[in-house]
Structure formats: structure tokens, C-alpha cells
Amino acid sequence: MTTLPKRIIKETERLVSDPVPGISAEPHEDNLRYFDVSIEGPQQSAYENGVFRLELFLPDEYPMEPPKVRFLTKIYHPNIDRLGRICLDVLKTNWSPALQIRTVLLSIQALLATPNPNDPLANDVAEDWIADEDAAIAKAKHWTALYACRPPPPSPTGPSETNN
Amino acid sequence: MQLQIKNVQCVASWYWDVPKELKRDLHEGEDEDDEDVCGICRASYNGTCPNCKLPGETCPLIVGSCHHNFHVHCIYQWLNTSTSKGLCPMCRQAFSLRDGIRINEPHKEKFEKVLMKARQQNVVSVSGVNAAGGVDQEDVMIDQEFIR
Numbered sequence: 001m002t003t004l005p006k007r008i009i010k011e012t013e014r015l016v017s018d019p020v021p022g023i024s025a026e027p028h029e030d031n032l033r034y035f036d037v038s039i040e041g042p043q044q045s046a047y048e049n050g051v052f053r054l055e056l057f058l059p060d061e062y063p064m065e066p067p068k069v070r071f072l073t074k075i076y077h078p079n080i081d082r083l084g085r086i087c088l089d090v091l092k093t094n095w096s097p098a099l100q101i102r103t104v105l106l107s108i109q110a111l112l113a114t115p116n117p118n119d120p121l122a123n124d125v126a127e128d129w130i131a132d133e134d135a136a137i138a139k140a141k142h143w144t145a146l147y148a149c150r151p152p153p154p155s156p157t158g159p160s161e162t163n164n
Numbered sequence: 165m166q167l168q169i170k171n172v173q174c175v176a177s178w179y180w181d182v183p184k185e186l187k188r189d190l191h192e193g194e195d196e197d198d199e200d201v202c203g204i205c206r207a208s209y210n211g212t213c214p215n216c217k218l219p220g221e222t223c224p225l226i227v228g229s230c231h232h233n234f235h236v237h238c239i240y241q242w243l244n245t246s247t248s249k250g251l252c253p254m255c256r257q258a259f260s261l262r263d264g265i266r267i268n269e270p271h272k273e274k275f276e277k278v279l280m281k282a283r284q285q286n287v288v289s290v291s292g293v294n295a296a297g298g299v300d301q302e303d304v305m306i307d308q309e310f311i312r
Contacts, residue, residue, distance in 0.1 A: 007214070065245070065247070095247050097204040097238075
């Protein structure tokens with residue numbers, strides 16, 4: 001493997017030392033360009049109380065090209081399709097090398113708070129969303145409870161860390 | 165008492181001459197140390213881009229008219245991607261070199277060409293032919309040529 005650019009090392013260090021609230025990103029030990037990410041559903045959104053797992057990969061061309069990010073947790077959202085692919089401008093045409101892992105993840109968190117059915121990736125979801133928003137939000141909440149809920153908290157006397 | 169100087173060692177230091185009033189981004193960005201860093205590779209202005217070993221004239225700095233400064237190699241590589249659309253990575257204004265800055269002088273001609281090409285790509289992507297995509301082979305070759 002070629003050496004990791006300083007910028008990626010710096011970004012990783014800061015993600016660990018000064019994490020964004022509600023977001024965690026940890027690189028794989030055997031591939032420092034591959035991150036396990038989890039994002040907490042924003043409060044007062046249909047995804048509240050959910051913890052969504054994602055994978056993030058920094059291509060060789062990064063930061064000239066955007067990171068590749070995908071949801072691993074199933075989610076009902078008009079801009080995220082069933083393969084977990086995300087429709088977000090900064091991940092495609094509006095990428096800039098001044099952006100970084102943390103800003104991209106913040107944008108994804110914001111996308112959860114503000115679904116945009118007028119620029120859909122999952123057409124069926126977007127149609128549902130436009131036809132009956134309340135029902136779509138109810139379904140998104142249901143999916144959140146079903147697929148994105150935290151494992152039960154450890155007993156108060158036990159160790160505070162999960163073994164995940 | 166008599167002093168005899170047996171040996172003299174000269175030490176010099178240098179830095180890129182970026183006008184002070186242009187350093188407004190210091191403390192504005194959310195990360196970084198005290199030093200000014202390139203907005204693309206986040207290494208110091210006076211250091212090198214990720215592909216160079218020796219700082220200085222081999223890895224120069226340029227000053228944008230929007231007051232954003234980059235290693236020439238970094239911004240050049242960015243402007244050669246189709247995603248850049250000729251825009252500054254920091255503020256998304258059309259990128260151009262600031263006039264009247266001494267360290268920009270050697271790069272003016274080359275940048276005219278790159279920016280012209282980037283603007284053409286912008287027209288292409290706006291007309292919807294190919295908005296996404298990365299650095300193509302030809303761009304990489306031009307980049308190599310530029311580094312020489």
C-alpha cells in the first residue's frame with residue numbers, strides 16, 4: 001500500500017480527538033482509507049433515536065474526488081435508495097477539495113433532517129413522500145425502529161462500552 | 165583578549181511573500197494550527213504539496229483574486245477535474261490569479277490556459293453532457309508537463 005497522505009492522517013486524528021456530536025467514524029486497521037461510520041438520526045426527524053451505519057471510502061484521488069459513502073443500515077428516505085446510495089450534491093457535482101470527511105458526514109446528517117422528495121434517488125419513496133407525507137414519515141419511523149435501533153443499553157453496573 | 169573567528173556558518177530562512185492583509189482566513193477556518201495552510205492539501209503554504217519533496221520554487225504558492233491561496237500543484241490538479249468548473253474550492257467563485265502579486269507572475273500564462281479549459285468544461289457540464297466524472301488521462305499528462 002502506498003503511504004497515506006498527510007491530509008488523511010490529520011483528518012482521521014481530528015475525527016477521533018474531536019468527534020462531531022452524533023457522528024462517529026473509525027478507519028479500518030488494515031485499510032486506513034475505509035471508515036466505519038455511524039450517524040445518529042437527528043432529533044425531531046423521522047430518524048430520531050436511530051443509529052445508522054454507513055461505510056465511507058476515500059478513493060486514491062481524494063481530495064480531488066469526493067469520498068464514496070453508502071448507508072449499510074436500511075433506511076426509508078427519498079434521497080437514499082435500497083442499496084444505500086445517497087443523492088447529495090456535495091458527494092457528486094458540488095464536491096470541493098475544501099470539504100472533508102467531517103463536513104460530508106454533517107451534510108448527510110442534515111439530509112436526514114430534511115428529506116427532499118423533489119430531487120429523488122429512490123423514486124418509489126419520493127412518490128409516496130409527495131402523495132402522503134404523514135404516512136411516509138410514519139413508515140420512516142417504523143423502519144428506524146425496525147432496523148436502526150440501538151442495541152439494548154448495558155446494565156448500569158456493567159462496563160459502559162458496547163463490544164461492537 | 166584577542167578573538168579569532170575560525171569558522172562562519174550562514175543560516176537563512178524564507179517564506180512565500182503573501183501580502184499580510186490577505187491572510188484573513190487565519191483563525192476563520194475550523195481546523196489547523198497557527199500556520200496558514202493550503203485549502204486543498206492542508207499542508208503549510210511554505211511546505212510542499214503531497215507530491216513534492218522540496219519546498220520553495222519547485223512547489224510554488226499562488227494567490228487567488230478571492231484571497232484564497234494554494235500550492236500551484238494542488239489548485240492546478242483541482243482545476244483540471246471536470247467537477248471543479250473553474251471554481252475556487254473554498255468560496256466557489258470563479259478562480260483567477262490576483263493581479264499585482266509578485267509570486268503569481270511566473271504562473272499567469274499557464275493559468276490562463278487551465279482556466280480557459282475549465283470554463284469550457286463548465287459550459288459542457290451546464291449543458292448537461294457530463295457533469296460528473298474525474299480527472300481524465302489527458303489532464304494527468306498536462307499536469308505532468310506543468311510540473312516540469
